[in-house]
Amino acid sequence: MKRILTGLKPTGDLTLGNYIGAIKQMVKMQDEYESFLFVADLHALTIYQDPKELNERIRKFIAMYIACGIDPNKNTIYIQSENEYIPAISFLLECNTTYGEASRMIQFKEKSKQNANFSVGLLTYPVLMAADILYCDSDYVPVGIDQKQHVELARNIAIRFNNRYGETFNLPEPLLNKNGTKIYDLKNPDKKMSKSEENPVGVISMFDDRESIISKIMKATTDNYNKVCFDREKQPGISNLLTIASELSNIPISELEQQFANKGYGEFKKYVAELTANHIENIQKKYNQILNSDILEDILNKGKEKTKKIAQEKYKIMKEKIGVTRNIIK
Ligand code: TYM
Numbered sequence: 001m002k003r004i005l006t007g008l009k010p011t012g013d014l015t016l017g018n019y020i021g022a023i024k025q026m027v028k029m030q031d032e033y034e035s036f037l038f039v040a041d042l043h044a045l046t047i048y049q050d051p052k053e054l055n056e057r058i059r060k061f062i063a064m065y066i067a068c069g070i071d072p073n074k075n076t077i078y079i080q081s082e083n084e085y086i087p088a089i090s091f092l093l094e095c096n097t098t099y100g101e102a103s104r105m106i107q108f109k110e111k112s113k114q115n116a117n118f119s120v121g122l123l124t125y126p127v128l129m130a131a132d133i134l135y136c137d138s139d140y141v142p143v144g145i146d147q148k149q150h151v152e153l154a155r156n157i158a159i160r161f162n163n164r165y166g167e168t169f170n171l172p173e174p175l176l177n178k179n180g181t182k183i184y185d186l187k188n189p190d191k192k193m194s195k196s197e198e199n200p201v202g203v204i205s206m207f208d209d210r211e212s213i214i215s216k217i218m219k220a221t222t223d224n225y226n227k228v229c230f231d232r233e234k235q236p237g238i239s240n241l242l243t244i245a246s247e248l249s250n251i252p253i254s255e256l257e258q259q260f261a262n263k264g265y266g267e268f269k270k271y272v273a274e275l276t277a278n279h280i281e282n283i284q285k286k287y288n289q290i291l292n293s294d295i296l297e298d299i300l301n302k303g304k305e306k307t308k309k310i311a312q313e314k315y316k317i318m319k320e321k322i323g324v325t326r327n328i329i330k
Contacts, residue, residue: 004033004175005138007040007080007129010057011049012195014064016204016276017183020247021144025177027069029142035075036136036307037065042081042128046121047111047196062296064206067287072295078303080132085311090124090131092318096161097127097153106149130154135311137170145181146192148174165321168314179243179253186220189236207284210277217241217273228260228268238265245272248279 006022008014014023026037039061044054058079066072080086102108102123112118133141133154141151151174158169185191187202197203202220204213221237230253232239246253260268290296319325 001034002032002139003036003136004029004140004142005036005038005133005136006142007038007043007132008061009040009043010054010061011044011047012197013057013205013207014061015183015193015195015206016244016280017144017193018195019068019206020183020244021177021181022142023065023068023070024247025142025175026075030071030074033140036078036138037070037075038078038080038132038303038307040080040129040132042087043125046119046125047115059296060207060291062300063287063291064283066290066299067283068206072299076303076306077299078307079300082300082304083308083311085308085315086131086135087128089135089311089315089318090128092315092322093130093134093157093161094124094127096164097130097157101153101156102126105153107146126150126153127157130157133172134158134169135314136307137314138172139170140175141172142175142177144183144192145176148176161318165318168317168321177247179246183244184236184240186216186237186240189221189240204276204280206280206287208280210281213277213280214273217276218269220269222265222269226265228263228265229257238268241269241272245275248275 004026006026008018008022026035029035039058041054041058062077062079065077070077105126108123108125111122129147129150130153133151134157141147141154143151151172155171155173158171161168183193185193185197185202186204187199191202193203195203195205201216204216208216220241223235223237225235225238227235228238228242229235230239230242242253242256245251245256249256251259260271320327320329323329
C-alpha cells in the first residue's frame with residue numbers, strides 16, 4: 001500500500017484554504033493509502049508564537065482534522081514535536097542540502113524580506129519538512145501549490161543522499177488537488193488565503209460562525225463583467241468563489257457556470273455563502289463533540305508510538321551509512 005503524508009503548521013486557525021488544499025485531499029484518499037497526518041508544531045516556531053495560544057492550537061488542529069473526516073482508524077495522527085528523531089534526521093539532511101538550495105525557496109525569500117531579523121529556522125524550515133516526509137518513505141504528499149517547491153526540495157535531498165550513501169529514501173511526489181491548489185483571499189483574490197493574515201476579512205477560518213462566513217463571502221471582491229465565469233486572469237474573485245463552490249459541492253465548475261449563466265453576482269454569492277456556512281457548521285458540530293471527548297489522548301499516543309519507531313529505525317540506518325556509529329562499517 002502506498003503511503004501519503006501531510007502536515008499543517010499551527011500559526012493561526014485552520015482556514016478554508018487549508019481544508020480544501022490539504023485536509024480534504026487526505027480524507028478522499030484515506031481508503032486507498034496508508035495515511036499519516038500531523039500537526040507541524042515545530043514549523044510554527046520559525047516566527048515567534050505565544051506559547052499558550054500555540055499550545056491550544058495544537059489540540060484544536062487534531063480535533064479539527066477528525067471533524068473534517070479524517071478517520072483515526074485509517075490514519076496515523078500525531079504531533080511532530082513528540083517525535084525527537086525528526087529534528088535529528090533533519091540535521092543529517094541539512095548537511096546534504098546547499099545554502100543556495102535553501103535560500104532559493106520562494107517562501108524563505110518572501111518571509112525573510114518581511115522581517116530583517118528572521119530566524120535561522122526560517123532558512124532550514126524546508127529541510128525539517130524534508131525530514132517529515134522522508135523518515136517514513138512517503139510516496140505522495142498532498143499539498144496546496146505553495147508547498148510544492150518544498151516537496152520537490154525534499155525529493156532532491158533524497159536523491160542526493162541516495163547517490164552519496166546508497167539507497168536510503170523513497171522519492172516522494174507532491175500531490176495537488178485539481179481545482180483547489182490555491183484558495184485566494186476573498187478581499188484580495190491575487191493573494192493566497194492565509195491563516196497568518198492580520199486582517200481576516202478575506203479569510204474564512206474553520207472556526208468562524210455562520211454570520212461571519214456569510215458576511216465575508218457576500219463582501220468578497222468581484223468585478224464588473226457581471227458574468228459567473230472561470231477566468232483567473234480577468235475574474236480572480238469570481239473564479240475563487242467558483243473553486244470554493246465546486247470543491248464543497250462536488251459539482252464541476254463548468255456546471256456551476258451554466259447554473260448561474262443568467263444570474264447576478266448577488267445570487268451566486270448567496271449560493272456560495274450558504275453552501276460554505278452549512279459545510280463548516282457541520283464540521284464544527286463534530287469538532288465540539290471531539291474536543292470534549294477523551295479520544296484524542298489515545299489517538300495521539302498511538303501516533304507517537306508508531307511514528308517514533310519508524311523514525312528511529314530510519315535515523316539508525318542514516319547514521320550507519322554516514323559513518324557516525326560505533327559499529328565498524330564494512
Ligand atoms: P501550512 O500550514 O502553511 O498549510 C497547510 C496546507 O494547506 C495548504 N494551503 C492551501 N491550499 C490551498 N489554498 C490555500 N489558500 C492554502 N493555504 C495553505 C498548504 O499548501 C499545505 O498543504 N510547511 C507546511 C507544513 C508542513 C508539511 C510538512 C506539509 C510541515 N511539514 C510535510 C507536508 C509535508 C506548511 O507550512 O503548511
